[in-house]
Amino acid sequence: MILALETATMACSAALCAADGSLVAERVSLAGPAHSKLLLPFVHEVLAEQGAGWDDVDTVAVGLGPGAFTGLRIGIATARALAQADGSAGLAGVPTLTALALALAGAPEALSGRRLVPLIDGRRREVFAAVFERADEGGVRLIEDVAVVPADGLAAWLASRGDVVTGGDGAVLYDELLPACGPRAAGVVAPTAAMVGRAVACGVPGVVRGPDAVLPIYGRAPDATPRAARNGAAAAGSPAGGAA
Amino acid sequence: MILAVETSCDDTSAAVVRGREVLSSIVSSQNELHAQFGGVVPEVASRRHTELVNEVVAEAMSEAGAGWDDLSAVAVTQGPGLIGALLVGLATGKSLAYRRRLPLIPVNHLQGHIAANYALGVRAPFVCLVASGGHTLLAVVEEGVRYRVAAKTMDDAAGEAFDKGARLLGLGYPGGRELDELAARGDPGFARFPRAVPRGRGFSFSGLKTALLYDLRARDEAEIEAHRADIAASYQAAIVRQLVEKTVAGAAAEGLRSVAVAGGVAANSGLRRALGEACEAEGLQLSLPPLSLCTDNAGMIGLAAGFLPALEWPDYLGLDAFASDAEAKAARPPSKRSAGRARP
């Protein structure tokens, strides 16, 4: 079975999926950023509910983002450490936008020919977006990789991508800005661990394996300016105090 | 054996500790990474912890010759520190412990610093000067790592005073260390900084920083250039004087003959020398941990864990980190009843 985690957005979830990607058990909280408090209890609950032991888990899978940095890292650090301490379970990651796209492909709003555009809230009135289309055998194909789109430019950005179906927490948040060129999938409100487990099981493009590759996709550089790029080193503030 | 993980600031560290013996302590410093920003950037630190922590854990285990089945518990820094950085270590520590069905011991970072002295065989009660970039206090350690605060800083931390002084002097990063190296070549009597140690039992460093600013303003560029080491030595001596006098006075007030130091500032060579001399003159016994145990390291977290209660598997799964001691209460682990039950 696949133990899947997803923490890139305000949604925090853990799921057990069968080898074919079908959902066995899941816990989801949409309540907000309490991932440190919720994630491992969720893992414990889905395992306990199925009477599953670690011998039953052959892969630990996690959504790689982009999303909110701190939550994203909690999920990825958790997945990495579980796999490390397990020793025999594999570690896999999938871009969260790809997992969402696969969920969009199965949504009733995703009529054939419509492009799949998952949207994740990037805060600061920006969204992370990517464009997919349906591939054979129920998979998805990436057409346009992660872009950071300002909310105010979202309608125009989407309009230039043709007939689309959107979904994800970014689509819910900016629902009123979405143009008439395509519906929002009502059932795809946030990325969840079940979507991650299914994406890894289906082997969608972008799935990576092993600790060297299962690392966050931030989609954005940290807010910090190297000294050399600033005028005058005297202005350099130490945000957190240096030593130990 | 206890596996310890520490990621509260900009060092990624893991250690294996047996009782009061540090079997391995791996520290992957991010100094070079943050030097380009002139200070620790929390988001940059958190990203680096995520990349490094598992490798550092593996290295600590292998250097100690420890396998997973040799461990009796996992210890991890819960706070205080940079919240995003702490959460990477906490998620890692909790997950390692959970998968191995081990108890978890959450450790307060300051208690970790204090516990470093147990590697040297110090015995409680003792007074401990805890000085770093984020903290400056005089702790009366009553037993194990339980302490009461006898004095604390009223403004900046000592490490901040060093870093800000280094910046005023145009030195590189990390400022405290550069200042220390420069001061070693200078005359501490060159520039006059306020001699008076603040009244009462608190530390205060912001006045010294202002005095340095005015001292530099009063000199021309050529004079500063010629006497940078002397000014650095004078400034460092003023900070050190306050730390030493308060520590010695604190020991006397508490009637304790045993003195210890902890925290990154305890790596300062001027402080180590002056405190050594003062304690010798006063007949106090001084515990001066090696530099590797003064700056942030997981070895000290493992040492502290030996004095702290463990949370049994799986009661710690909902444990959260805390950025400041004030938040510590809110981050208490969930009760046994709420763990393992479905949440809305």
Ligand SMILES: [Zn+2]
């Ligand atoms: Zn520290």
